[in-house]
Amino acid sequence: MQALERDGWACVQCGTHKRLECDHIQPVRTHPELAYTLTNLQILCGACHTRKTRIEVGHKPLTPKRQQWRDLLRDMQRNPVEHERKLNADI
Template identity: 85%
Template sequence: MLPVRTHPELSYSLSNLQMLCGPCHARKTRIEVGHKPLTPKRQEWRDLLRDLQRNPVEHERKSNA
């Protein structure tokens, strides 16, 4: 896979396509633009927030237990 940023002619080329879920796309983009990977604590926090958004009732039950 070649980045479209440096190879715009490949923008619509199926042979250069890579399907990624949202979190994997964000991680790949962070690496490509030169950001450091998230610290384990920061990633843990992000995962918790994502889980809360997906299933708020379940987290409420756990916190009240």
């Protein structure tokens, strides 16, 4: 709760207020002594947390085009009516 309040109930990476998660800046698997230290916590949305974790475990970051495609699909799932309007306007 302290991390949420400190970070303004928003993802520190992208600023969204949806699907917030508390992330350990230094992973607990390598820094167990920092597990409950407030300065080692940050609030991230699910997407930003997943991106950070992928990089931490050794996966390459997504290419800009791949990330853009993922963002588009995520937006379409969140706002299907808006994307339907845009599609119909283009036809």
